[in-house]
Amino acid sequence: MAYLEINDLQKDFAGLRVVKNFNLSVERGEFISFLGPSGCGKTTTLRMIAGFEAPSSGMIRIDGRDVVDLKPNQRNIGMVFQAYALFPNMTVDQNVAFGLKVAGRPKAEIDATVKEMLGLIKLDHLGSRYPFQLSGGQQQRVALARALAIKPKVLLLDEPLSALDAKIRVSLREEIRAIQNKLGITTIYVTHDQEEALSMSDRIVVMNEGRAEQIGAPFDIYNRPATRFVASFVGTLNLLRAVVADPTHGMVEIGRAKIDLGRQLPERKAGDPISVALRPEAVSLAAADGRSARLEGKVRDVSFLGSVIRVNVDVGGDRISLDTFNTPSTPPPVVGETAAVNFAPEDVLILDA
Amino acid sequence: MKINRFWSWLALFFGILYFALPLIGTLEFSLRMRRGEYSLDAYRVVLGDPRFQATFSYSVAMAVATIIVGVLLVVPTAYWVQLKLRRWRPIIEFITLLPLVIPPIVIVFGYIRLYNTSSFLPLTGSAWGTNLLLMFGYVVLALPYMYRAVDTGLRAIDVRTLTEAAESLGAGWLTIMTRVILPNVLVAVLSGAFLTFAIVIGEFVLAALLNRPAFGPYLQLVGANRAYEPAALAVIAFSITWVCMGLIQLVTRFQKHTFAKR
Numbered sequence: 001m002a003y004l005e006i007n008d009l010q011k012d013f014a015g016l017r018v019v020k021n022f023n024l025s026v027e028r029g030e031f032i033s034f035l036g037p038s039g040c041g042k043t044t045t046l047r048m049i050a051g052f053e054a055p056s057s058g059m060i061r062i063d064g065r066d067v068v069d070l071k072p073n074q075r076n077i078g079m080v081f082q083a084y085a086l087f088p089n090m091t092v093d094q095n096v097a098f099g100l101k102v103a104g105r106p107k108a109e110i111d112a113t114v115k116e117m118l119g120l121i122k123l124d125h126l127g128s129r130y131p132f133q134l135s136g137g138q139q140q141r142v143a144l145a146r147a148l149a150i151k152p153k154v155l156l157l158d159e160p161l162s163a164l165d166a167k168i169r170v171s172l173r174e175e176i177r178a179i180q181n182k183l184g185i186t187t188i189y190v191t192h193d194q195e196e197a198l199s200m201s202d203r204i205v206v207m208n209e210g211r212a213e214q215i216g217a218p219f220d221i222y223n224r225p226a227t228r229f230v231a232s233f234v235g236t237l238n239l240l241r242a243v244v245a246d247p248t249h250g251m252v253e254i255g256r257a258k259i260d261l262g263r264q265l266p267e268r269k270a271g272d273p274i275s276v277a278l279r280p281e282a283v284s285l286a287a288a289d290g291r292s293a294r295l296e297g298k299v300r301d302v303s304f305l306g307s308v309i310r311v312n313v314d315v316g317g318d319r320i321s322l323d324t325f326n327t328p329s330t331p332p333p334v335v336g337e338t339a340a341v342n343f344a345p346e347d348v349l350i351l352d353a
Numbered sequence: 354m355k356i357n358r359f360w361s362w363l364a365l366f367f368g369i370l371y372f373a374l375p376l377i378g379t380l381e382f383s384l385r386m387r388r389g390e391y392s393l394d395a396y397r398v399v400l401g402d403p404r405f406q407a408t409f410s411y412s413v414a415m416a417v418a419t420i421i422v423g424v425l426l427v428v429p430t431a432y433w434v435q436l437k438l439r440r441w442r443p444i445i446e447f448i449t450l451l452p453l454v455i456p457p458i459v460i461v462f463g464y465i466r467l468y469n470t471s472s473f474l475p476l477t478g479s480a481w482g483t484n485l486l487l488m489f490g491y492v493v494l495a496l497p498y499m500y501r502a503v504d505t506g507l508r509a510i511d512v513r514t515l516t517e518a519a520e521s522l523g524a525g526w527l528t529i530m531t532r533v534i535l536p537n538v539l540v541a542v543l544s545g546a547f548l549t550f551a552i553v554i555g556e557f558v559l560a561a562l563l564n565r566p567a568f569g570p571y572l573q574l575v576g577a578n579r580a581y582e583p584a585a586l587a588v589i590a591f592s593i594t595w596v597c598m599g600l601i602q603l604v605t606r607f608q609k610h611t612f613a614k615r
C-alpha cells in the first residue's frame with residue numbers, strides 16, 4: 001500500500017464543494033506537486049492532510065494509519081507556508097529547535113539536529129539572527145529547516161516561493177528538490193506555477209475546480225494531457241479547429257487540408273468538430289524527416305528572442321506559434337510571406353472542440 | 354506656509370498652557386506649606402501618613418491583581434477572536450467598549466444589587482468578597498484599554514499562520530500561548546498593564562461605594578479636610594500616571610531593537 005493514501009476526499013464550505021472526489025496514492029519518498037489556478041482547492045486539500053481543515057468526507061491514511069481524527073499536532077507533518085511564519089521572537093536556532101523542544105528531546109540531540117539542519121540549508125553562520133534580520137529567501141530556508149527538524153512523515157509546502165523574486169525562486173526550488181532527494185522525504189508541493197511543478201516533481205496532480213484532472217509524471221502531463229484544461233493550463237498550446245473525417249483511419253480535416261494521424265479515434269464519429277492541439281516545439285517551418293503532416297499558412301509575426309525566433313503563422317484563421325533556432329546562415333521568415341508548417345502526426349493532441 | 358506654521362505654534366502654545374498651568378499651579382502650591390519659603394513639608398506629611406501607606410499599597414495590590422486577571426481574560430479571548438471568530442470581532446469590540454459608555458456609578462450600583470448579602474452570591478458580605486468584586490469591577494473598567502492594546506498587538510503578527518506553524522510542529526494550546534503568542538504581544542500587554550495600573554490607582558467611585566480602603570477615597574478625604582497635602586497628593590498621583598506612560602514608551606522602543614514586527 002502507498003505511504004500516503006487519499007480516498008474520495010471532499011470538502012464543503014457553506015454548501016459549496018471546493019474539493020471533489022479527490023483520490024491520490026503517494027509512494028514513500030515521492031515528490032508530488034498540486035498544480036492548478038488560484039482557487040481550485042490546492043490549499044484546502046493540503047490543509048486537510050495537515051489537519052487544519054476537517055474533510056467533509058473521505059479518508060486520509062499516512063503510513064497505514066488513518067489520520068482524519070488526529071489533531072494537527074499529533075500528525076507529525078512538516079509544513080512550510082507562503083508567508084514563512086517564522087516565530088519573530090525566536091532566533092533561527094530557536095525556530096529550528098522549536099518542534100524538538102516541544103517534543104521534549106534531550107538538549108544534546110536538539111543541538112545536533114539544529115546544526116545538521118542549518119548545514120542542510122547552508123545557513124550555519126546565521127543561527128543567532130532573528131527572522132527580521134534575514135532576507136525572504138533565507139527566512140523560507142529556515143522555515144524549511146524548522147519543518148524538517150522534527151523528521152516529519154510528510155512535508156507539505158504551500159506556494160513557498162510565491163513571495164520571492166524570480167531569481168531566488170529558481171535557485172531555491174533546486175535547493176528544495178536537492179534536500180528532498182537527500183532526505184528521501186515524502187513531499188507535497190502546492191504551486192500555481194507550471195514551471196515549478198514540471199521541473200521539481202516526480203508526479204503532478206493538475207487540479208481544476210476542486211477536482212484532480214490528471215495525475216502523472218511531468219512528461220506525461222505535458223505531452224499527453226488528459227483533458228483540454230490540462231493541455232491549456234500546462235505549457236503553451238496551439239489550437240486549430242478541425243473536423244473528424246474518418247475515425248477508423250484517423251483522418252481529420254483542418255481547413256481544406258486532410259491529415260492522417262496514423263491512429264484510430266475510437267471515441268469520435270465522422271463529422272465531429274474537434275480541436276487539434278500542437279505544442280510550439282512540435283512544429284517547425286522546415287520539412288524534416290518524420291514530419292509528414294503539413295499545413296499552409298501566412299507569417300503574421302516574427303519576434304527575435306536571441307537563440308530562438310518565435311514565429312506566428314496564420315493557418316486558416318487559427319494562429320500557430322512556433323519556435324525556430326536562430327541559425328546565422330538561414331535568414332528568419334518575413335512577415336506576410338507564405339510558409340508551410342510541418343509536424344509529426346503522432347505529436348498531435350486531439351481535444352474536444 | 355510661514356503663516357501656517359505660526360498658527361500651529363500658537364495652537365500648540367495654548368494647548369500646553371491649558372494643560373500645564375493647573376499642574377504648575379498645583380505643584381507650586383504644594384511646595385508652600387512652610388510660610389515664606391518653598392519646602393517639601395506637604396510631601397513629608399503625606400508620605401508619613403500611615404493611611405497613605407495603607408491605601409496606596411492596597412491600591413497597588415489591587416492593580417496587580419486586576420492586571421493579572423485582565424491579561425488572563427483578554428489575551429486568550431482576543432487571540433481566539435482573531436483565530437476563529439473573525440466575524441464576531443465587531444460585537445466583541447462593542448462589548449469591550451461598553452465600560453466607556455456606562456458610568457462606573459451605574460456599574461457599582463448594579464454590583465451592589467446583584468451581589469448584596471441577601472443575593473444568590475453575597476460577595477459584599479465579607480471583606481475578601483468585596484475585594485474580589487472591586488477587582489472584577491476594575492477589570493471591567495480597564496477592559497477597553499486592555500483589549501485595544503492586546504488586539505493591536507495581535508494584529509501586528511500573523512496569528513493564524515503562526516499558530517498553525519506551531520501546531521504542525523507538535524505544540525499544544527498552552528505552549529502556543531506561552532511561547533509563541535504571548536512573547537510576541539508582550540509589549541502590547543505591558544502597555545495595557547500600565548494603563549490599567551494608572552486607572553486603578555486613581556479610581557474613586559467603585560472603591561468609595563464598595564467602601565474599600567483604596568487610594569482614591571483617601572485622596573478625596575484628604576482633599577476635603579486639608580490645604581496643602583491634597584496638592585502634594587495630586588502631584589504624586591500625576592507622577593505615577595506619567596511614569597506609567599513613560600514605561601509604555603520605553604517598552605515599545607525596547608521591542609524594536611530586539612525584534613521587529615513583520
Ligand SMILES: Nc1ncnc2c1ncn2[C@@H]1O[C@H](COP(=O)(O)OP(=O)(O)O)[C@@H](O)[C@H]1O
Pocket residue numbers: 013014018036037038039040041042043044045
Ligand atoms: N475557510 C473558508 N471558508 C469558505 N471558503 C473557503 C475557505 N477556504 C477556502 N475557501 C474557498 O475554497 C476555494 C478553494 O480555495 P483554496 O483551497 O485556497 O484554493 P487554492 O489554494 O487552490 O488557491 C476557494 O473558492 C475559496 O474561496
Ligand SMILES: [Mg+2]
Pocket residue numbers: 039042043044
Ligand atoms: Mg492556495
